[in-house]
Structure formats: structure tokens, C-alpha cells
Amino acid sequence: MSTKGYPLRAARELRERAVDDAAGALAEVIAAHGEAAAVLAGAEETLASHEADADAFERREAERGPSSAAVFQQVQHYREARAQARQQLRDALAAARLVVEQRADAVREAREALATARAEAEAVERHEERWQGERKRAAEKKEELEAEDTVQARWGRED
Helix, strand or coil, X not given: CCCCCCCCHHHHHHHHXXXXXXXXXXXXXXHHHHHHHHHHHHHHHHHHHHHHHHHHHHHHHHHHXXXXXXXXXXXXXXXXXXXXXXXXXXXXXXXXXXXXXXXXXXXXXXXXXXXXXXXXXXXXXXXXXXXXXXXXXXXXXXXXXXXXXXXXXXXXXXX
């Protein structure tokens, strides 16, 4: 339907632009959420690999049996370094989970914003349709009155 002459044309265009902007914003936050989820999956995989390596090392050490004090000290330093690395990986995993949760919240908010923008655009569109309908009915009524006047002028008044 044409918006020519519609007094709220600018409002309709703004609402339509708001829908487009909200849809674009939603696409961006969905992509960002996907990226964060990929980082989280990588962090989980890295931690699992690290823990598997540490378990394998501990099994090898248990199989090797007692060793010298120097070897024991080296193994202890290695274990401490592995424990520290494990904690850093766990911290990174927790941070990645937090980012994923925040991005999921952003996706929900963007979906709500898009729904609101669509509802507002539809409200203006319905208003325009009603406005157009009223104009059409007024034009039809005017044509009917003009036709009656023409008939009455041509054939005379019947009172």
C-alpha cells in the first residue's frame, strides 16, 4: 500500500529502519555468542587434554617406582607447574563460561528488542491501513453524495 500522503510516513520509515537495525544487532550478537561458545569448547578441550596428560604422567611415575632425591624434586616441580597450569586453565574456562552466559543474555535482549521493534512497526502499519481505509470510505461517501447531487440536479428533487 502506498504511503503517499500518510501523515505518519516518517514514523513508519523510522519503525521500519528500527526493525532492520534490531535484526542486524541480533545477527551480530548471535555471531558473537557463537564465537564465545567456540572459545569455551576450546578451553574445555585444552583442560581435558591437560588433565589427561597429567594423569598419564602420574601413571608413568607410579610405574617407575622410587627414584633419587633429585628426580623426586624435579617431579615435584613438574607437578606444581602442572597444578598451576591446571588452575589457569580452569580460570580461563570459568571466564569463557561467563562470556558465553553474557552473550546468551545479549542474544535474548536483542531478540526482545527485535520483537518490540516489529510490534511498533506493525502498529504504525495497522494505523496507516486504518487511515487509508478511512480516506477510501470518505472518498466513496463523497462520490455517492456527488452522484446523488448530479441525479437530483438532472431529474429534479424528490421531496
